[in-house]
Each structure stands twice: as C-alpha cells, then as structure tokens.
Amino acid sequence: MGSNRDVIIIGGGVIGLACAHYLIDSGVGVRVLDRGKVGEGSSHGNCGLLYFSDVMPLCSPGVVTKELSRTLKGVSPLYIKPELDIAKYLWLLKFAMKCNSSHRNQAAKDKYEFLMYSMELFKSLFASSSLPCDFENIGVLTVFKEEKNFKASAGTQEFLASFGLQGEKITKERLVEMEPALLDDLAGAWLNKADWHLRPELLMKAWHKLLEDKGVIFHEDCAVLDLSIKNSSIDQVHTSQESFQATDVILAAGAWTPKITEKLGLNLPVLPGKGYSITMGRPEICPTYSCVLYEKNMVMTPWKSAYRLGGTMEFSGYSSSLDRKRIDKLISGARTYLKHPTGQPLIEEWTSLRPMTYDDMPVIDRAGHLKNLIIATGHGMLGLTLAPGTGKMVCDMVLGHPAEIDINPYSLKRFK
Template sequence: MSKNVVIVGGGIIGLSTAYYLVKEGYKVTIVNSTNGFTGASHINAGYITPSHFIPLAAPGVITKGIKWMFNSSSPFYVKPRLDIDFIKWSLAFKKSATKAKVAKAIKPILDINLLSRDLYEKLKSNADFDFHYQKKGLLMLYKSDKVGEEEWSIGKKGIEKGLYVEHLSAKEVSNLEPKVNLNIKGGIYYHSDAHMTPSVFMKEMQSFLLKNGVIFYHNEKVEDFIVENRKVLSIVTNQRTLKAEEVVLAAGTWSSNLTKKMGLKIPLQAGKGYSINVKSNTNISIPAILCEAKVAVTPMQGFTRFAGTMEIGGINEKINKNRVHAIANASKKYFEGLEITSKEIENASCGLRPCSPDGLPYIGKSKYCKNLTIATGHAMMGWSLGPATGKLVAELLAETKTSIDIAAFHPDRKF
C-alpha cells in the first residue's frame, strides 16, 4: 500500500517533489497558499546554474550590504529592523561568510546543480513534457576591469571543478551576440548553464500531476499542525484537516513560520526579487548576468526577462518602484538601444526567495519530527535546484541511498 504524502507548498520545489513521489507510487496532496500561478517560481530568471557554486553568504557581501543599505535601489538591500529572527539570521549569515565555509560549500552546491540540470534534461526528453529548455550557457558581462578580475577568479575555480569556462573580450562576446549592441569590457562564459521559461514548465508540471492523481488545494493557508510524539498526525488549513503519513514542507519563505508551529526553528529570511518582461525583440540570444548591476537577462518563449535585486526586508510583496526602475536603467547601460516601455515597468512582478544564513538549502528530515521532510531555503537557486530537491526528497522517503551526499543541507545544522 502506497504512503499518503501531503506537500505544503506548490512552487517549483513542491511540484518537483510531487513528480518524483508519484513516479514511486505515492499518493500525493499539495496544499498551496496561492492560486498556483504567482510567486518566485513563476517570475524568476529561469536559470539552470552550475555556474552558481558560490553561496550567497560569501566574503565581502556584508561590506557591500552595509554600503548599499542606505540605497533602496541598490542590487543588494537589507532593510534594518528590530526583529529577533532577522537579528539571529544576520549573525548566522556573518558567521557563514568566511573563505573556509564558502570553500566547503562549493562541492555540495555544484553537485546538486549538476544533478538538477541532468534531471531537467531527462524531463525534457520525456514524452509527457514539451517545455522550453535551451542549453546556451551563461555570460557574466562586466564593465570594469576590477569586476572582470573578480568574476574570472570564480571562473577559474569553476574550471578546477570541471566546468567549461572562458574569459572573453568585448569583441568575442559581440561575435556570440552579433545582433546586440553591448557596452561592456568583457565577459566570463559558462558553457555549463541552461535556461527555461518558468511559467511554461509550471503549467505543464501541474497538468501532468493532475492527470496522475495528485490532489491540489489551492488558495488554502496552513494554520496548524497536530503533532504527537514527534510525529505530524494532521495538517489544519483554513478549510479542512488533512491526515498524512509523511509531510513535506516546501513552502519557501513561509516555511520558517510553519516550522515554529511544530516546535522547530529553521532560520530563513525572505529575499525579494523583481522581474520585467520585455515583449519587443531584444535580439538577445544567450542568458547574461550584468555583473555590476546584478541583473539577470533571459531570452524566454515570446519575451525577454530582466530580473534582479536581493531585498532582505521581511515577508511582504509590495513592489518598490525604485528597484524596478534600477533594473531597467541598469540594463539600458549594458545594451545600447534597449527599449523597455513604461507599461512593462508598471507590470513588473516580485517574488520572495527563501534564504538560509549560509546560502545552502535545507533538505532532509529533522530529528525533532519523524515524518517531516524539509525542502526549502534555496535562495536564488530555487528554480535551478527544483528537480534535484524533489528526487532527493523522494529518495529520503523511500529510505534509499540519495543521488548525492546531502549532509551539508541538513535542516538541523548549526550556524
């Protein structure tokens, strides 16, 4: 008899987890607080990122964060506030941002990224799906020699880890993008990366899961968990009570508040990001990150997405127009002649990314709750790591050997 699993969260992590559980014969129910078509899983840059093997908590980030703290349009903005969870998270972030801890984090981050890219490619080759997926790599475009040197030092680490990375001159980048007028000094080209159109994949995956018996409860808020003897007996929403043999918590930024209801403390902060969809033909064919501006540019199915900023300011989905305009203005400085209309800026979206203090996701079972598996904290790599996280969770529930070593992602780790 197959186990009954309730997944809390209907983003990329929740849907991917449901997919691999269904493949193993589990009965799956997804409880989602939204309608299934909003949030970070829909408005992200769509990157599959083996290139992103350096965690968010890296040396130098705090210094930049303090400098940018007073500028609401800066790429990385931390809103100071007297909140005990935020203060504890900030101290843990500071402790994590050392060379030694970053060096230790590189292998597990790269391993899970490579696993996830391979799983996306298997899904793409599956007759059940026909989503947009292209492996064209990723360009890290820079305007100053200093930033170019910083990016190339990371690129060389990527080469050491087996990635194919090139340091290109401005002319060599122009040869790759002949229809775009770039104002840059050069670029670091990661051939390892791929990109997608997130909304297309999400719709196809939801459709597949519905056809395969997954029950969705959209627009339902989880209000409580009934826990006895370190085991979740049932999940109480604002509309019903659900019994479950296994529970997977994949509620993104909201996961931290939900774990408190079970007596667990999972440090998380919301990292707000914004995106602008440009419908006119930009002629951009290869995804790029505009290094100084921290803006991601992705050619998607029918439009080009300009996304960026990391705003640590609590759980709120208010759109800061200064930050949206900063993305548009910065993009125009790299792509001469780029047109982003006032309507496209007005229609900008935002999403909240769940950020752990050390930049590593939480994937695993807490010793404090026997039938709860946690899958959150992916920060800016949530889209990239969706399938790998889903497969790892399915392996944990089946009590089989995981595809990669996940010790670094343990939810009970100390900071």
C-alpha cells in the first residue's frame, strides 16, 4: 500500500470512514474491508442528528422504572425478545445497575468533552471538504405532547445548563408560529441550537468518494473469516476474498465487532440494538426543524431531498428482519405531533443494528494482548455524532501521538 505504516480497517461505516480520513491525511496507507457495502449499515438510515447536546447517558436514574411502566402500557419504544440468551440478560442487568446519578454525572462530563471535540472536528471537516449531505445547523426541537412531561423536562435542562447546553424554552403559542407543521395542541418544546442535522446516506456516499480519491482502498462484500496471530500481533486478516497484512488493524465493525473479537478470545460486551426508519418524500406541510418527539422516543428529520421518521430500540439478536409493526408505530407516533406525518413517495423502509454498551460509552482502545489491534465501537445512537472525534483519536493511537482529550473513559479495562 506504499507507506511505512499500513492500516486495515474492518468496517466501512461512519466510524471506519472517519478513521480512514484522518489516517490517509497523515500519510498512512489505508485499506477498508466491509462485509457488505460501504455505508449501508447503521450509518445509512438513521435520522442524521448531530446531537452534540446529548451528554445524558441512556442509563440514567429512573430509566428502568419509566420503560417498565411504558412496556406495561404497550407504548414503549423498547422491545426485548424473550429468548434463552444469558449474555443479553447479564448485559441488561449491568445496564440497570448503571442507572444511577453517580454514573450519569461522570458519563455526562466525559461525553461532553468528546462531543465538543467531535463538533470542532466536524466544523473543520465541512470547511475543508466538499461533502454534500443536506447539512443544516439551525438546531433541533424536543417536542412534548403532555404538559406534565414538558414541566418535568425543566430538570433535564438544568442539568444541561451546567455544561452550557440548555435549550431555549418554546411555549405552545410560540411553537405554533415557529413550526406550523406541528399540531396546535402540543405542550411546548425546547430548541437546542448546539444540535445539527444532515442526511447520513448522502454523507457516507460523498465521504466514500472523497476517500477513494485520496487513495483509500475499499473492499466490499468482503467478510472477515479469521485472523492469524504471530508474536502477539495480528499477522493476517483472512477474508472471503483474500488474506491481507498490515502494520495495524482497526476493528470498527459496529454491532458485528463482538463476532470478530470472540475469534480472538476477547469478550466484548456490545449488544446489537435494532433501530428502524421510514424515508419518504417531503409531506404537504413539511417541518423546518428536526424534532425529537419526546413521548414516543422517536425522531423526525426533514431534508431538502426527503423526510424521515426513525427510532425504537429492539434487542432481538442479529436478525436483520424488518418488523412491520415497528414501522407502523413510527407513523402512528408521528400522527400525535404532526399535521402531515407522512409524505410521498415511499423511498425506503429500513432497519439496522446499533452497537450498544451497557454503560452507554464507546470502546476506543488497543486490545491489550494484541499489540497492533485497535477497537472502535459501541457508540450506540451517537456513532454519526462522535465519528470525527473517534477517527482522530484512533489516528493518534496508530501514530503514537498523545490523545487530545481524555481517552480513559473508553478503555476496555472498565469491563474487567
């Protein structure tokens, strides 16, 4: 590959492309292997939020009680497939144990630093590269149907204020004027101008092309079958196409990462969390802002080129099947907030797997027993948002440069 350092990246999602970007710009030879098509995993059909205000981890106080209550009422976005899977239930137990104020406070501090780091890198990326992707930085609305929830959300905003991320309170009267696409009977909203949105599949297509032009080599439909170890390092990566060698290997295969680490005797507590979306043409009255629809735990994103509803969290293993009921729930959920919840034509119904850790923090670290392996996964629902920060962090690891932010929160050691 024509460089003193050559890197193989396993995974052509947004994390893999971000790693490739900073490495190729540093003069490192880069080869990306993807089991399918580049950018066709969870990077493809998510709602495209760059959610820099999302410092609060999923495992926060009250989450377990709230979701149990909503499950009993049949309105929870969470679905856990009942099956004999001890690893899954241990993961869920550890998640529940993390739902405390101590973890929330520390995780929020760590996430804040990472999110702000990634934001600055996104600014530099968009300033220096042509990446047409329907990008807008007008902010994101979190919209409430019920008055009690809107009032209670003031506590969350106080927490965000400690990081300088408090949203602007939007009364129901002002909301009607500000976003005419929303129904008139909503309780109110918060507008957070720290948050942006883009169309992720357009970003992935443009970034893929940019990296190819810079010299990154891509292999699609190239499944990793095995890895050979020599002198405490990965010597060869054996795939469905051929075997490859490199000085460093980066494992950024999203939810599929544990399937590869188990070949190396490394138990990685990353669970696949299935999300759904439906993409359509813009409705008759199309919103201006991306909206988090609070009670339904879903997102609506309008772009110049399309319109998408997305959300849900389903723990059902590695199944790629699309459950029609989950798509229908997205549409019915949107009806409780929007005058015109759907548009024409139907462009895509989609599902994919997010890589979830039980503490809602990514894994970005060297595998201790293998000197040349770096793991970058577990970003949950923030893979797109944290991609540049992760890519730069991994690049610095490869080059032996000091990290620009604290990387200890993302260490594998925390799972021991």
